[in-house]
């Protein structure tokens with residue numbers, strides 16, 4: 001089990017069921033302390049009581065230091081995370097979460113055009129307050145199958161954004177004209193998209209020329225990604241996959257292997273363990289070359305091959 | 313060794329990763345830690361490996377200034393994640409020695425090592441530039457209240 005001291009402990013302060021399928025969970029520190037800061041577009045991992053780990057975008061205003069708000073759409077045929085958050089989690093429960101990470105930073109130094117498909121609206125919700133305050137030009141296209149499926153339409157209207165958001169309902173009206181959106185971008189304008197894979201693929205196909213001005217966010221960021229490599233623990237026979245975004249130490253801890261560690265930066269050598277087979281990539285800063293033939297520091301080091309064997 | 317320094321900042325946080333809060337005073341409990349701080353409540357990131365010598369931690373204001381001067385990094389006192397910001401105290405020379413903070417006495421146990429988490433928490437790339445100047449760990453020999461502006465002197 002992941003240890004609470006290695007995560008941010010939050011309590012579900014309030015749940016807003018905004019329609020039949022979507023609920024907002026507001027998470028705070030149990031004593032009302034500020035939470036680690038985040039920026040618009042960031043996400044956190046939620047450690048569900050069942051042991052599942054799921055990524056959710058933060059949908060609240062980053063200026064509000066004491067709350068993480070996530071929006072969860074119930075996916076009846078999904079992998080179980082959203083069902084658990086809908087059916088088993090109630091106000092007052094504790095949830096462990098990761099530090100916020102941002103792989104989709106939404107800037108406000110240049111004109112911003114956002115395209116949201118369905119629940120893909122969530123990362124944009126954290127950007128809207130500061131965009132509105134900054135006076136930066138921005139447009140939000142919110143696409144959904146029907147009006148009823150645009151769960152956040154009432155909230156956006158309440159925020160006074162009724163005219164700045166363009167709604168597109170594919171069942172009743174014309175679909176979003178992507179080419180038009182792209183050709184309408186100003187020379188320094190950035191395009192941000194979050195939504196179902198089909199939509200992101202279409203955007204990526206059509207916006208080749210945008211280069212670094214195109215930003216896309218896939219759902220469930222690391223979920224289901226192929227492991228970068230795996231670690232075989234020689235003594236127990238256990239095989240631990242290490243995901244691309246993870247350190248070897250994080251993967252071992254997630255697999256319940258009790259690893260000592262202190263600096264997590266390759267200096268103190270506390271996490272040092274013997275390696276037996278494979279091709280390690282050593283990244284610590286303090287071992288002698290001959291020690292590296294025998295030892296590895298999982299906090300920073302990796303594997304050049306698909307499998308690394310440790311004496312654990 | 314002779315020096316007279318001062319307490320320039322006091323900071324606590326109840327759990328790992330949470331931002332530290334600036335305080336006007338702190339209550340030191342002999343042999344235990346700081347009231348309301350993560351290390352005294354076993355809520356720190358490293359509390360699965362408790363360490364007697366980490367009841368209170370110190371950081372030099374001069375290091376914050378050096379980071380700004382030499383690396384253009386602005387690290388605020390409440391961001392270095394130690395409990396006391398000092399001025400005029402040669403922390404790196406004090407391992408194994410006792411010194412007074414206001415009316416309290418502490419004994420330095422080892423230099424603090426930086427932790428990679430500080431980069432995640434602050435969003436600044438500072439791990440490497442903090443090596444060898446990440447502060448000092450100490451245990452509390454005589455408890456009591458310490459305040460901003462208190463003198464720090466050898467015992």
Ligand code: FES
Pocket residue numbers: 260261262263264265266267268269270271272284297298299300
């Ligand atoms: S934890 Fe310090 S070297 Fe790995």
